[in-house]
Amino acid sequence: MNGTTVSRRAFGKLVGAAGAGTLVAATLGGSPGQAAPLPAWTTTGTTVAALSAFDNAMKTFMQARHVTAGQLAVTYKGRLVLARGYSNQSVQLIQPTSLFRVASLSKSLTAAALLRLAQDGKLSLGDPVGKYVDLTPPAGQAVDPRMAKVSLWRILQHTGGWDRDATNFDPLSKDLIIARSLGVPLELTHADVVRFMSGQPLLHDPGSYVSYSNYGYLLAGRVVEAVTGQPYETYVRQKLLAPLGITRMANGYSIARHSGEVGYESQYTGTTVLDNSGTIVDSPYGTFSMRLHDANGGWIASAVDLVRWASAFDAGSPILNSTSLGRAWAVPNPTGVNADGWYYGLGWQVRPVTTGGTGRNTWHTGSLPGTYSIVVRTYHGLSWAAVFNRRDDESGLAYGDIDPALWAASRAVTSWPTHNLWSTYFA
Structure with missing residues (x-):
């Protein structure tokens, strides 16, 4: 991502192909051989003529993919x-405050929680994870001795040493395998996943290699609980969200x-992981456990909440001081900036921009069955968030296309409005 273009690489995927099972035939209406009529x-929300390019981009994107619910805030x-809600049907009217699952956009909240705990002197980001989380493996297995070098910094920057690309194994999408290995019932607990993974070897020396790890953020959530003595969600809501009025x-x-949350849609079904019944369910409702995903992908929010949250990473933040913000944007050492010109900071993807503004674009995407989300903060003072209640389409159109579409919409604006709608949505 830079000032004029955006990388489409889907680095922010949460569960990959989870939920890709039985294809359900979609009934969209119309006669055989005819295109289905659009609903x-x-x-909803205030129409802003100067920003019509954003509305047009959302309509084009959603209708092409038969997405029935979406939202945008800029x-x-x-x-x-x-702040807009968009609906392609009459079943649910989407307001600017409707709530959507946001998947991996949750990672920025978890990273901020550890940053704030470090800021308050409750921990050091250089501490090993094992200082706070019980890493006892299953009987007969041993912890990889390199786990002693898996620090909080490294789990937040995805350099802990796990590699789902090499092994095709993300424990957050392997509930049945873990349950059978441990001899425990579904639904799994965080402790089940940690015990199973504590017996698995690392694929890389900690700090030496970047590989996106949902498991690292699951561990980060458990660190928050160990240090604060509170549930992860409670700490985040009280210490990070409340000061922002969220x-x-x-x-x-x-x-x-x-209350106010949308329904989710997918053309796929799969086996539930919420119990041992073997029931086939719609992919958004039981092929993954939202309880397990809390710290790496379990939050729900509106688009206006997301851009409000993104403001917490601006200078003068009410929750993170300048030292914490510097840490959020720190380049991983020694892996550095990747070949595509960006790197993973703490809960954000970061592309350095050499001229003007903040000197960086930061963003993240999120993906789950029934969910696609994106939030972007630009080097020249813009931010936007878009959320949808679907991530698949019979035509195979890419959801990452919303990224360049919204960048193009921003460049089409000739005069930015002077109004401010914050008071409409926040007390």
Whole structure:
């Protein structure tokens, strides 16, 4: 990502192909051989003529993929200038405050929690994970001695030594395998996953290699609980979200929905991991455990909540001081900036920009069955967040296309509005 273009690499994937099982035929209406008619298009929130390119981008993207619910919020120079809900059907009217699962966008909250605990003198980011989390492996197995070098820094920067690309093994999507190995029932607990993984060898020396790790962030959530004596969600809501006036965000449920939360859609089904029944369920409702994903991908939020949260990483943040912000953007050592010109900071992907503004673009994407999300902070004072209740499409169109589409929309704006909508959505 730079000032004029955005990398489409799907580095922020949460569970990969989880939920890709039985394909369910979609009934979209229309006669055989005819294109299905598009459902009614409904928008909510304040219409801003100067920002119509954003509305057009969202409509084009959603209708091409048969996405029935979406949301967008945009800030400019610290002002909330656009907050919109979009619906492609009449079943659920999407408001700017409707709640969506945001998947891996959750990682920035978990990283900020450790940054704040370090800022408050409760821990050091150089501490080994094993100082706070019980890493006892299953009977007959041993902990890799290199785990002593897996620090909090390294789990947040994805350099802990695990490698799901090499092994095709992300424990957050292997519930059945873990349950059978440990002889425990489903639904798994965090302690089950940690015990299983404590008996698995690292694939790399800690700090030497970057490989996206949901498990590292699961561990980070357990560190928060060990240090604070509070549930992970409680600490984040009280110490990080409340000072920003964010009250809607919460950890989501696997089946039930919070008040104001949207319904999720997928063309796929799979076997539930919430119990041992073997029941085939719609992919968004039970092929993964939201309880397990809390710290690496379990939050729900509206797009306006997400851009408000993104402001916590600006200078003058009410929750993170300048030292903490510097740590958030620190380049991993020794892995450095990758060949595509970006690196993973603490909960954010970061692309250095050599001229103007903050000197960096930062972003993250999130993906789960029934969910696609993105948040972007630009070097020249813009931010936006978009969320959707679907991540698949019969035509195979890429969801990462929303990234360049929103960049193009931002470049189409000739005059930015001077209004500020924060007070509409936050007390």
